[in-house]
Amino acid sequence: MKPATPSSMIEITLDTIRREVPHQFTLLQACRSAGIEVPTLCFLDGMTPASACRICMVEVEGSRVLVPACSRQVERGMVVRTDSERVRLARRMVMEFLASSVDLSLAPGAQEYVNRYGARPERYGSKDLPAPATVAQPVKVDNDLYVRDLSRCILCYRCVDACGEEAQNTFAISVAGRGFDARIATEFDRPLPDSACVFCGNCIGVCPTGALIFKSEHEMRRDGSWDESRQTQTDTICPYCGVGCALTLHVQDNRIVKATSPQDHTVTGGHLCIKGRFGWQFVQAPEK
Amino acid sequence: MDLRLSTARESAAEREAVDALLGAEDREASNNPGRDLLLPALLAVQSRAGWVSEGALNYICRRLDVAPADAYGVAGFYRMLSLTPRPPAMAYVCEDLVCRLKGSEDLCLELERRLGPPTQPHRPGNSPWQRSACLGQCDRAPAVLVTRAGVDPEQLSMLETNPSQVLTAVEGRSLSPPPGTDRKIPQLDQKALRLLRRVGRVDPSSLSDYCKHGGYRALPHALHLGPEGVLREVATSGLLGRGGAAFPTARKWEAVANAKAKTHYLVCNADESEPGTFKDRVLLEEDPFALVEAMAVSAFATGCEHGYVYIRGEYPLAAERLAIAVAQARANGFLGARILGSEFAFDLEIRQGAGAYICNSLEGYRGEPRTKPPFPVISGLFRKPTVINNVETLANIPDIVLEGGKAFASLGTKDSTGTRLFCLSGCVRRPGLYEVPLGTTLGALLDMAGSVPEGRTLLAVLLGGAAGSFVGPEDLALPLSFEGTRAAGTSLGSGAVMVFDDTVNPKELMLRLAAFFREESCGQCVPCRVGTVRQEEVLQRILRGEKGSRKQEDLALLSEISQAMRDASICGLGQTAASAIQSGLARFGDLPAEGKR
Structure with a gap:
C-alpha cells in the first residue's frame, strides 16, 4: 500500500483515543496501525475479506449491530470500541459456537481466542446433557498429496477463494449444502483426482485449522511422530522454473515434511504450484 | 474458463429444457450467456426432469462457463432443486406455524402412512412428499404445493386441503385444482381501499380491465412530472419500505437517481418468505398490472433501464399472472423502448426463486447475503446502483404520483404515512389480507377479522412473522404504526399478524x-x-x-x-x-x- 498523503488522512476515535488514519483503511488496518489487537480467523492479508467468522466484530457508534473490522472501511468521525462488553460477548459466543461444533485442536490461534474470551463450549452439552450437533465426519483421503479433515472446518471460505478467483482460478471446490450442513465440496462430492483440482495446495496454504493438511503431516500426526519442536525451517527458492517462488522447507529428522511459502512474499503471496508445494519427495526417495 | 467436466452427459430431455431457455448451443459463439441464468437453467431442468443430474449440471456449466463445483454449490443451496432423483410429482407440505394449527401435522401423518416418510431436502429419497417452511398461504391453511415435472411442467397450490386431495395430485397424471374457496379478500365490499381496490374486482389477466379500473393513469402523469417531480412526490409522501426494514423509499430512489455509475437496476423483491406473510402474493395474483406500472414509474424516476421481479418459487399462480401482465404491457407499449411515445425505455424480467429465505440469487450465486456497506443503491445487482423495493412498497407508487405525496401523507400517522397491508391468520374467524391506515390499533384490526372463535380467549399475537415478536391481549390498544410498535419494543415487520388462542400450545x-x-x-x-x-x-x-x-x-x-x-x-x-x-x-x-x- 502506498504511503498516505496527509490530505487523505481522516480522524477516527479508537477506544477513546483520536487517531489519524488513511481514508482507505479498513477498521482492522486502523486498529493494527494503532497497536490494538483485533482477533481474526477467516481474514487473511492479501485476500478479499469473507467477513464470515465474525470474530473481528467491533462496536461503531450509531450502528445498530456490531461491524466486522476486517472489511468495514473507516469513515470520518467514526467512534469505535474494540473491547466493549458487547464486543467481548460476541467474540466469546463465536468461539463457543466454533469450539462446540468443530475440532479446533490443530488451530492454536482459535484455541487462544477460546481462552482469551472465556468461551465455555461445554455449556452446549457435556456428560449429563445431550450431545450438541457437530460437523464431525470421516477424514477424506483420496490422493497422495493432501487430505481433507472437514471435522476441523470452520467454513472461513479461504480455500474456496484461493482455489477460485483470489489465486488459482481453478474453482475445484465450493461451499455446498446450506446452514449447519454447509461444507466444502467438489461437484457431487467427487474424489479430488476426479475433480478440477490441480493439486497446487494453495487451499492447504490458507487453511487456518488443519482441515486441509499435507498427507505427510496427517500421517505423522496420526502415528504420533509429528513434532514441531524437532523441526527446522529452511528458506530457499523453488528450483523448478524461472518464476523464483520462495519456499520454506519444514524439516524433521533430516526429512522434508512439508513445504510452504511466506504469506508476505512478493512473488508468491504464499501461493505455490504442485511442484513447489509437493514436488520434494524425490529428495528423500529410498531408491535415490 | 477451462472447465473440467466429468463424462456424465445430459439426456435429450435435459438438453431440450436448457436450450429452451438459453437457445441452442453454438460452439463457435465467442461469449456465453450470462451466469445470472444459472438458477433459471437449473430450475428448467428441475421442472423438466424432476431433479438435476450430473449430466444436466455439466451441460449447464458448459453453456454458462461455470465451474461444476461452483454450480453444485449453488444448486445444493436451493430447496426446490434436487441433486438426487425424485419422483416426477412432489408435494411440499407446509409445516409452519399457522398450517400446524390447521392440521398440517395430521396431514403429514396420513401422508406418511400412505406414502412413507418424507423425503429430506438434498438427501437421496424417492418419497413423493416433503415438509416445507411457510408457503405464504396462511389464510387458507393447511397448504400444500404440488409440482409435476415433465414436458409441460405443472405447479399447483392446494389450499385448505386434505390427504386424499394431495394423494390424488401426486398419484394422478396431471394436476387439476381441487374445488376450493375463491375468496380473495375479506374486505371485498369496502369502498375506501387503495392497494386492494382492484383485488377481486378486475380480471387480473386483462390489461383493458386494469385500465378500466384506474390503471395506467400514473405512468403518463409521471412522464409529465419528470423524474425530479416523481422523486419530489415520493419524498413528500413519507413512504417507508413495506418489506420489513421501513427504510424511506425516497432516500433509496434519490441515491440511485443520482448515482453516476451506469447501468441502474430496479429489483422488485417478491420473495416474501417470512412465515405468516402473503400480502405480495395477493397483489401479484389479483392485480399484477399495478406492479408492472409501478415499476415503470420507479424506473423512470431512478434512471433504471432494466428491472427484475424476483418472485418466490412457491407462488406459481402469481408468477403466471405476472408473466401475462408483463407480456401484455410490453405488447401495448407500456414496457420496452419509447414507452408511451416518450424517450423513456424500460423492460423487466421475471426470475423465479427456488426456496430460499434471502433474495441474492439473481446473479446466479448461492443465496448468501453480502456485507453492507456498500449498500445496493451504490453497488447492488451486478455491482451497479440498484433500487430494491418490496411489492407492497411499489404498489403505493401510482397513487402517490396521481394524488400527490401530500395526499398520501395525510393518511396514517405523521411518521407512518399511508395504509398498510396486514396478513391475518391463525385463530381468527375471517383470516385474510386487510388494508388499514397505519396507526389502526391491533384490537381494531383483530375485530375486523372477527377475533378468536366463540368460546376461546386470545393467547398472543405474533406480529411481524418469525422475525417479529409476540404481543398479548393487553396490547390491543397498540397502534400499528412504525413508531407505535417501535415504542412498544416490537415491529410491524412484513405485516404478518398471526393470532393464537388458548387452545394453542x-x-x-x-x-x-x-x-x-x-x-x-x-x-x-x-x-x-x-x-x-x-x-x-x-x-x-x-x-x-x-x-x-x-x-x-x-x-x-x-x-x-x-x-x-x-x-x-x-x-x-x-x-x-x-x-x-x-x-x-x-x-x-x-x-x-x-x-x-
Whole structure:
C-alpha cells in the first residue's frame, strides 16, 4: 500500500483515543496501525475479506449491530470500541459456537481466542446433557498429496477463494449444502483426482485449522511422530522454473515434511504450484 | 474458463429444457450467456426432469462457463432443486406455524402412512412428499404445493386441503385444482381501499380491465412530472419500505437517481418468505398490472433501464399472472423502448426463486447475503446502483404520483404515512389480507377479522412473522404504526399478524420458530449457522423440563446466544432469529413441562 498523503488522512476515535488514519483503511488496518489487537480467523492479508467468522466484530457508534473490522472501511468521525462488553460477548459466543461444533485442536490461534474470551463450549452439552450437533465426519483421503479433515472446518471460505478467483482460478471446490450442513465440496462430492483440482495446495496454504493438511503431516500426526519442536525451517527458492517462488522447507529428522511459502512474499503471496508445494519427495526417495 | 467436466452427459430431455431457455448451443459463439441464468437453467431442468443430474449440471456449466463445483454449490443451496432423483410429482407440505394449527401435522401423518416418510431436502429419497417452511398461504391453511415435472411442467397450490386431495395430485397424471374457496379478500365490499381496490374486482389477466379500473393513469402523469417531480412526490409522501426494514423509499430512489455509475437496476423483491406473510402474493395474483406500472414509474424516476421481479418459487399462480401482465404491457407499449411515445425505455424480467429465505440469487450465486456497506443503491445487482423495493412498497407508487405525496401523507400517522397491508391468520374467524391506515390499533384490526372463535380467549399475537415478536391481549390498544410498535419494543415487520388462542400450545410455537431459523440459515456466518442450531438445542432442553436446576442457566445461555446472533450475524435473518423466541419466553414465562394441546 502506498504511503498516505496527509490530505487523505481522516480522524477516527479508537477506544477513546483520536487517531489519524488513511481514508482507505479498513477498521482492522486502523486498529493494527494503532497497536490494538483485533482477533481474526477467516481474514487473511492479501485476500478479499469473507467477513464470515465474525470474530473481528467491533462496536461503531450509531450502528445498530456490531461491524466486522476486517472489511468495514473507516469513515470520518467514526467512534469505535474494540473491547466493549458487547464486543467481548460476541467474540466469546463465536468461539463457543466454533469450539462446540468443530475440532479446533490443530488451530492454536482459535484455541487462544477460546481462552482469551472465556468461551465455555461445554455449556452446549457435556456428560449429563445431550450431545450438541457437530460437523464431525470421516477424514477424506483420496490422493497422495493432501487430505481433507472437514471435522476441523470452520467454513472461513479461504480455500474456496484461493482455489477460485483470489489465486488459482481453478474453482475445484465450493461451499455446498446450506446452514449447519454447509461444507466444502467438489461437484457431487467427487474424489479430488476426479475433480478440477490441480493439486497446487494453495487451499492447504490458507487453511487456518488443519482441515486441509499435507498427507505427510496427517500421517505423522496420526502415528504420533509429528513434532514441531524437532523441526527446522529452511528458506530457499523453488528450483523448478524461472518464476523464483520462495519456499520454506519444514524439516524433521533430516526429512522434508512439508513445504510452504511466506504469506508476505512478493512473488508468491504464499501461493505455490504442485511442484513447489509437493514436488520434494524425490529428495528423500529410498531408491535415490 | 477451462472447465473440467466429468463424462456424465445430459439426456435429450435435459438438453431440450436448457436450450429452451438459453437457445441452442453454438460452439463457435465467442461469449456465453450470462451466469445470472444459472438458477433459471437449473430450475428448467428441475421442472423438466424432476431433479438435476450430473449430466444436466455439466451441460449447464458448459453453456454458462461455470465451474461444476461452483454450480453444485449453488444448486445444493436451493430447496426446490434436487441433486438426487425424485419422483416426477412432489408435494411440499407446509409445516409452519399457522398450517400446524390447521392440521398440517395430521396431514403429514396420513401422508406418511400412505406414502412413507418424507423425503429430506438434498438427501437421496424417492418419497413423493416433503415438509416445507411457510408457503405464504396462511389464510387458507393447511397448504400444500404440488409440482409435476415433465414436458409441460405443472405447479399447483392446494389450499385448505386434505390427504386424499394431495394423494390424488401426486398419484394422478396431471394436476387439476381441487374445488376450493375463491375468496380473495375479506374486505371485498369496502369502498375506501387503495392497494386492494382492484383485488377481486378486475380480471387480473386483462390489461383493458386494469385500465378500466384506474390503471395506467400514473405512468403518463409521471412522464409529465419528470423524474425530479416523481422523486419530489415520493419524498413528500413519507413512504417507508413495506418489506420489513421501513427504510424511506425516497432516500433509496434519490441515491440511485443520482448515482453516476451506469447501468441502474430496479429489483422488485417478491420473495416474501417470512412465515405468516402473503400480502405480495395477493397483489401479484389479483392485480399484477399495478406492479408492472409501478415499476415503470420507479424506473423512470431512478434512471433504471432494466428491472427484475424476483418472485418466490412457491407462488406459481402469481408468477403466471405476472408473466401475462408483463407480456401484455410490453405488447401495448407500456414496457420496452419509447414507452408511451416518450424517450423513456424500460423492460423487466421475471426470475423465479427456488426456496430460499434471502433474495441474492439473481446473479446466479448461492443465496448468501453480502456485507453492507456498500449498500445496493451504490453497488447492488451486478455491482451497479440498484433500487430494491418490496411489492407492497411499489404498489403505493401510482397513487402517490396521481394524488400527490401530500395526499398520501395525510393518511396514517405523521411518521407512518399511508395504509398498510396486514396478513391475518391463525385463530381468527375471517383470516385474510386487510388494508388499514397505519396507526389502526391491533384490537381494531383483530375485530375486523372477527377475533378468536366463540368460546376461546386470545393467547398472543405474533406480529411481524418469525422475525417479529409476540404481543398479548393487553396490547390491543397498540397502534400499528412504525413508531407505535417501535415504542412498544416490537415491529410491524412484513405485516404478518398471526393470532393464537388458548387452545394453542406456546411451546410448540417456539420450537417450530427455532426449527425454522435453523433450516433457513444459509450457513455463511458463524453466529447464525451455529447459533440457530444451539438455540434450538437449548430451547428443547428448557422446554423438555428436564430434572435438575439447569433451567435458569439455560435461559441465561439462550439470551447470550440471542445477543450474539443479533449483534454479529451478517443479515437480518440471523439478527432476528431469536427475537420471537425471546419475546415468547418472556411472555409465556414459566412454561409447563408438558403443555396443553
